[in-house]
Amino acid sequence: MSSRPAPGPPNFDRLAAFPELAALRDAVSARDWTSVELFFAGLPDAAAVSYVVGYASDLPGSEQCYDRAPDSSLSSLLRAARYVALAWEVRSGARAEYVSEDQFRGMHDWLRRAEPILIDLTAREPDNAPAWSVRLTTALGLQLGQHEARRRYDRLARHAPHHFQAQSRLLQQFCPKWGGTWDRAFGFARECAANAPAGSTSPTLIPEVHLEQYIDLDTARERADYLRRPEVRAEVLDAARRSVLHPDFGRGYGWVGAASTFALVLGITGSEEAAARCFDMLGDLANEHPWHYFEDAAAKYRKVRASVQGRPQS
């Protein structure tokens, strides 16, 4: 433990965690479609494709590349994913009551452009899990309904049963803020966690759903009480042992997100040692989610890290 280097500020840049994405970014900005295709061709699985699609769709101006690319499954997927990202930019990340009618309209316009592309894509390729995963986001934004979202997830899960990005999106849909219930949200998180292979990212749904519940509580006192509940602490710790703290936990795309979520929720539920192991794993790396839930994400990161590592906040 004494060999641990002095912690620096958290680095939320995805390129810090996955430097190879810089090549993709450059290819997109140069509208070098062949290189983009080659990059995707080298990805190992649907989860990796989904992560990289997420990155590529966040690149400002990237629609200029995807809109001009020759028609293919990949160009359709990236085009639609980019429209979805633009939809969310219009909406802003705020809760529904703070989003204006104009923003909703603008958001829906982008989503209505994305969805037909995805309908055709999943019709052609029912096993295209990354496309189904984006369709979970369009279902969320277009408010197509709880059961439609579940249907989409079930279609995806036939081909990619432990697709964490899709699971995490459906979990959002199942939370009361998007029209679900806590029973359904917890039920789904536990179902995915229980069925996940050892060392997978899927058990991250457990700290996620507890975090959602915690944030939703009205008073500081209720929130503090929630974090002190032994069954919450035990469930999160158990999930960590089957995921980030399991020897089989790999370093595929998405590991930073899983480690970030566990670091935070283990930290605030009193599993300091386990949280410290997550922070150790991360070094200074951080994923935007879940830290963006806090007004000053970097400060929250450092505060939790310092508290679990027993060091004063640097």
Place this chain on the structure above:
Amino acid sequence: MIKQTEVDGVPTLVAPMSGPLRAGLVFRVGVADEPLSRAGITHLLEHLALFRHGLADHEANAATGLITTQFFTQGAESEVITYLRSVCQSLGDLPLDRLETEKSILRTERAGRGDRLVDAMGLWRYGSRGHGIAGYPELGLPRLTAEDLGSWAATWFTRDNAVLWIASEGVPAGLSLPLPQGERRPLPPITSALPATPAYFASEDGQVMFDAVVRRSTAASLYGAVLERELFRALRQEDGNSYRAGASYHPRGDQFATLVAVADSLPEKQDAVLGGFVDVLAKLKVGRIEQSDVDSARDKALTALTDPDVDAMRLPGMAVNLLTGYPSQSTEQLRAELRAVSAQDVHAVAVEAMSTGLLLVPAGHAADWAGFVPAPTRSDTAVGGTVHPGLREDGTGIAVTAEGITMTTPSGPLTVLFAACSVMLTWPDGARRLIGHDAITVHVEPTLHTVPPQELALIDAGVDPEVVVPMPARDPEDIPAFVPRAPRPASSGTSRWSAMTVIYALIATASLVFGLVLLVKLIGQAASSVSEWRAVVVLWIAGAYCAVQFVKRYRRSG
């Protein structure tokens, strides 16, 4: 082997069949030929034509369809001969004393049948004319007269507008069809109420339904069967959200056919049924046609053609073809066509179906996200003129000009131009309902909208009297009443002197004062009439009543 011959000038198709003799007399007239203001006339005529025949021991029935009306029977030769002659004779000499009775039977029949969803689709697609008529109740019934029926029969129920089919070895000796001469009638024009497709609309029904117009072909009929298998597999077997999921193919009489697909839904799963339905349509549209589905649909159709009575079973359909001028294929040709249909052919139909599709979604849902445009529920334009706001202050208003009428609503105008009005229903209480060619409806309730008499006169002058249907008086409970908002509690008001309180005070004072003046005058007069004394009494009673009311209200508001 199907033979064609003639009976009394009526083209007749004959094919052998085991069992009792069957025959059908088919006329090229149906609901789609009726103007909305006469809707129900063919059905009424069909009922009247059957009446004299009464209760038969053999099977005899009739059906009014969209473009044909068929009188069907099966039984012994003599029974068939009697039935067909009776029908033809009745058509020329209707039992008009039965008119009102049969009208009320039709109203009951309609009520029992309910509104069929598939008919509603026609209304949205075609509007209030032609193939859209079936979406409406039989609105013409109240105004149909003996003359209307007589001229309808003379126009449509003629030997030149009929085809007979007989499932038997030959034409029974002594069969006669005493029908007047006439002419073969063309198919009703195809109208449209959909500016763009694929389109969607929402209904409270809770099912998902899709209809499309495609070129008539063997491939299109197989597409219907393939679509049915896909829907059943996806929505029922895989998702488990539907119990009933199916599709069917219906030739329209011309070069096109209507495909109808429907899936029901558990109430809480409507969103997923809609999503799954959209995905099934998309799967076929992008060309992922399962060869095994095509093969089994084909096998099923081919098997049906191996029935020894196949020629006879095809007779009713071929009779319709003959009436509409659509070429019929031999059974051998049909087999060859079925064998030749490829998955690519079915895919081409799927693309065509999607481009003309109309989707019905459960209330509270939309399909704009799936590339369907909303079918119009409001008009593009409003007539000019002064808008008279409704009494309910619900944001609606009525405007009338010489050209038409508009009801303004918060979600847009509803306009019916008099020149494009299919029907105007009028009630004795003054209500009017106008239905435009595009199926947009404007309903004026005098109790809810105050329209000046000179503007009401514009409506009555503008609408063609031919399309006006006077309706029977309504049950007073069915007339919407304007209920003003509950008065504010007086105690919370700023003054005890509400309008009514003031009015009662004034009337009371005036009555008492006038009564007193009159009394003084009468006393001073030498001669006075009884009526003058009566006036004093009446004035004082009225004054006393108003004074009591005033005191009551004044106290309550204190």
